[in-house]
Amino acid sequence: MALFEMKWLRRFVRRHTNPIAENRAELWKRRLSIGYAILAWQAFGLVCYMVYTGRNDWAKYYGYKTAEEAALSPAQQFAKHLNVEGTGKIIRISGFSKVEEVPFDATEAKRVKE
Structure with a gap:
């Protein structure tokens, strides 16, 4: 794990930003996770709809294949x-x-x- 860390990026971000209060960071973490869950659910629904309507191979459906x-x-x-x-x-x-x-x-x- 230590091999893939980008310490230079961490130092750059720490140097150029101000610390955030823990409760505010937790609030935004929760909001972003809810937004991500909604986005993932919508993407899953879109894939199911495309398969149901027969457009799962979009290149064939639109004539590119x-x-x-x-x-x-x-x-x-x-x-x-x-x-x-x-x-x-x-x-x-x-x-x-x-x-x-x-x-x-x-x-x-x-x-x-x-």
Whole structure:
């Protein structure tokens, strides 16, 4: 934990701000936590609504994804997006067992993209 501390930032903030009374800090902490809870609940409701109305894959719904791209698995889409070179295998694992092994050819994926 000590490795990730930014002591210079802490010193800068302490040097350039005034201390806040504990009761006032507690009040604002409570207000911010309530605001965060409301915001998180609204975001959860929005995701549920989008899934319910069939817009969970927004790129496909709004036409940014072609039918060929939609047919690819997420692993194939990521490999294509990351411009993986050459050929290889995409292995799907569930638990401790191998479920599927799909060959992947980056040159063919680039042709589909263009």
